Amino acid sequence: MLRASAEKTGRPADLRAVVDPMRDPLLPAGPQLLAFTDAAVLGDADEMPMARQALLDAAGPDAVVRAAGCAGNFEMMNRLLDAIGARVRRQGMDLAAELGLQVPVHLHPGDRGAVSGATG
Amino acid sequence: MIGIPEAEAGLLERTARSLVSAGASLTGEGRRDLAIASRAAARAHAAGDSVSEQGEPGENMPLTGLVNRVTVAPATIRPEWVSSMAQAGVSAPIYVEVLGLVGRLQAVYTFCFALGQEPVELPEATDGAPTGRLAPDAALAGGWVPTVGPASPPSVLSSVPDEHEAMHDLHGVFYLSVAEMADLDADRGLHRTQMELVAARTSLINECFF
Numbered sequence: 001m002l003r004a005s006a007e008k009t010g011r012p013a014d015l016r017a018v019v020d021p022m023r024d025p026l027l028p029a030g031p032q033l034l035a036f037t038d039a040a041v042l043g044d045a046d047e048m049p050m051a052r053q054a055l056l057d058a059a060g061p062d063a064v065v066r067a068a069g070c071a072g073n074f075e076m077m078n079r080l081l082d083a084i085g086a087r088v089r090r091q092g093m094d095l096a097a098e099l100g101l102q103v104p105v106h107l108h109p110g111d112r113g114a115v116s117g118a119t120g
Numbered sequence: 121m122i123g124i125p126e127a128e129a130g131l132l133e134r135t136a137r138s139l140v141s142a143g144a145s146l147t148g149e150g151r152r153d154l155a156i157a158s159r160a161a162a163r164a165h166a167a168g169d170s171v172s173e174q175g176e177p178g179e180n181m182p183l184t185g186l187v188n189r190v191t192v193a194p195a196t197i198r199p200e201w202v203s204s205m206a207q208a209g210v211s212a213p214i215y216v217e218v219l220g221l222v223g224r225l226q227a228v229y230t231f232c233f234a235l236g237q238e239p240v241e242l243p244e245a246t247d248g249a250p251t252g253r254l255a256p257d258a259a260l261a262g263g264w265v266p267t268v269g270p271a272s273p274p275s276v277l278s279s280v281p282d283e284h285e286a287m288h289d290l291h292g293v294f295y296l297s298v299a300e301m302a303d304l305d306a307d308r309g310l311h312r313t314q315m316e317l318v319a320a321r322t323s324l325i326n327e328c329f330f
Contacts, residue, residue, distance in 0.1 A: 001304075002316035008304040011313050018320040027313050037321040040234035043166045052122070052236060061122050062309030068234035069128065069294030070310070070318040075230045076223035076290065077273060078328035082194040083219050085202070085264035086271040088329045096329055103329050106198060 003095070019099050029058040033067055040071045121236045128231070131293040132240055135228050135286070139221060140245040144253050144280045145214045148245035150180075151221055155242055157184050158191045158222050162229070165192040182208035183218060190222045195327035202264045212265045213254055213280055220283030224290055231294065255279050273330060274298050295319075 006013035017025035021034045032055040039047040055064050088096070088107045096103050124132070140152040157180075161171045171188045186205055189197060205215060228240045255268050258279035263271025268278035277283040291297065295315065296306060306312045323330060 001301075002313060002320050005304040005312040005316055009311075009313065011311075013313055013317070015320075018317070018324055021321075025317055027317055028311070029314065030317060033310075033314055033317050034321055036234065037318050038325065040230055041322050041325045043162075043233065048233065049236065052234065056122065059310070063314070064122050064309075065125060065128065065235065066309035066315065067318050068231045070315045071234055071322050072227035072229075072231035073291055073295040074319045074322035074328075075326070076227035076287070077276075077330065078323055078326040079190050079194040079223045079226060080219055080276045080287070081273060081330045082326075082328055083190055083197050083202075083264075084216075084267070084271055084276050085197075085199060086273070086276065086330070087262060092329055101324075101329070107329060 015095075015099065019101065029055060029063065032058045036064070036067050037071050040068065041075065124235065124237060127293050131290060132228055132232075135224050135290065136240050136242055138282075138286055139225060140243055142246070142248040142250050143217045143221070143282055145211070145217050145250050147250060148248060152242055152245040153180065154183060154187050154218060154221060155225050157187045158225050159229070159239075161188045161191040162226070182210050183214070186210060186215065186218050187222055190219060191226065199264055216265055216277055216280045217283055220277045220280065220287055224286060227290055227294065251282065253281055255281055255284075 002013060002018070003015055005011075012026040014023055014026045017023040017030065017034065021031075021038070024030060025034065027033070032051070035047070036051040036055045038044070039051040052064060055067060085106065087109050088103050090109055093103055093109065139155050141148045143151055146154070164171050171192050173185055173189050173193070182205060189201070202215070206212070232239050255278055258266035258268050261267050261270045263276075266279040267275040269275050274288075277287050288298065292300070296308070300306055304312055306315075308315075310318075
């Protein structure tokens with residue numbers, strides 16, 4: 001969705017920054033958003049206050065609240081999708097390959113790991 | 121400290137209340153116990169301590185195993201393990217209910233932690249029997265558990281309507297509603313591109329490919 005949103009709205013974005021935080025994502029407050037997300041999702045109590053303040057200074061309080069909400073929402077969605085074995089779509093596979101990520105076989109579009117007894 | 125806006129504060133209150141109220145298959149007390157187990161697993165994991173994927177010994181062992189796995193190592197879940205949960209007596213409705221519970225709990229804790237706020241307090245459990253409310257038209261459709269329609273992000277908990285609705289409530293307040301997701305130029309404190317940067321980085325850290 002990052003690529004789709006950037007292309008649709010004509011905003012530059014470097015997706016490689018997602019896997020390499022040393023890169024500038026080319027979005028407003030991009031480096032601060034990455035640092036904030038890392039601290040929040042990794043539960044880093046040492047880094048969190050500094051990352052929060054840096055994002056606040058760069059983008060304001062509404063941005064901090066939304067970033068916290070997005071991180072929280074995807075903490076939920078990641079768990080749900082991993083736990084029900086929903087398949088990754090073809091464009092997701094292509095993007096993963098582009099970023100040098102390997103999607104586990106059981107999530108490939110054509111693969112269905114057999115689950116017995118989970119329908120009751 | 122950054123204040124929590126009204127919409128998010130309301131969501132936190134609704135979430136805390138629902139986590140300790142009877143669900144489709146579990147009592148309020150049972151759900152509260154599992155929420156406490158999830159937080160204990162998360163704390164242990166953050167401290168570098170091991171977390172049992174078999175669960176804690178006792179009558180709730182399979183359920184605490186499920187809670188622990190979904191809390192600290194969701195990317196390691198495989199179909200064989202989901203089958204083993206079923207063989208241990210964790211039915212699909214219970215499995216889905218626990219996923220919803222742990223997922224929302226993790227969401228609100230991450231949100232509060234990120235804002236420097238105290239964690240959500242779980243109120244006392246409410247009395248009442250499980251509702252038994254399940255979607256009659258749910259079926260296996262590309263996932264390991266039944267869904268209403270193809271297994272996908274919007275339908276992931278759809279076999280258990282209460283969890284499905286609560287998930288969409290959180291999704292809409294914290295991020296975007298399903299309808300709003302069509303707006304690639306959305307701006308809610310962050311522009312959509314910035315929201316997606318946070319989403320993508322969160323998924324990378326969690327080793328999730330969605």
